[in-house]
Amino acid sequence: MSASPEFIEYVKELFEPLGNLKEGKFxxxxxxxxxxxxxxMIMxxxxxxxxxxxTRMKYEKNDMEPFSYTTKKGIVxxxxYYSAPEELFENQEKLVVWAKEAIDSAYSYK
Known part of the structure; x- marks a missing residue:
């Protein structure tokens, strides 16, 4: 399912305090x-x-789901990547804290 342009723009606005980010289709x-x-990412x-x-434990405690997709062999x-809690969209400061944590997490991968 494609990401809606409106939702992408909304998230971009929320991420503005993070500074210069690279964005693109994925x-x-x-x-x-x-x-x-x-x-x-937005899917x-x-x-x-x-x-x-x-950090995965925090997402699991909040009942967030990992990203998944379906193949001929089943669900992967x-x-x-875990879904962001809905309440973060009501508080930009909190969303930015979680985004910074995600940036740090991205550095833990080679």
Whole structure:
């Protein structure tokens, strides 16, 4: 499912405090990079943040789901990206904190 242009623009506005980010199309969705490291993506109208082994627990405690897609063999879960909690969209400062954590998580991958 493609990311809606309106949702992409909304997330871009929320990410403005993060400074200069690289943005672009990504497998039918949209990606956000900091220093060439992808830390977030939008698929459909869902924002996913990059997680690592430590931050993943916070997402799981909040009942957030990993990014997944379907193949002929079944559902594939990508545990590097988890959906952002809905309440973050009501508080830009909190969303930016989680985004910065996602940027740090992106650096934990080679």
């Amino acid at each position: 497998f039918g969705g949209f990606s956000f990079k900091s220093d060439n490291r992808q830390f977030a 459909g109208n869902t924002l996913y943040f990059c997680v690592n082994d430590i 879960k990508v545990k590097k």
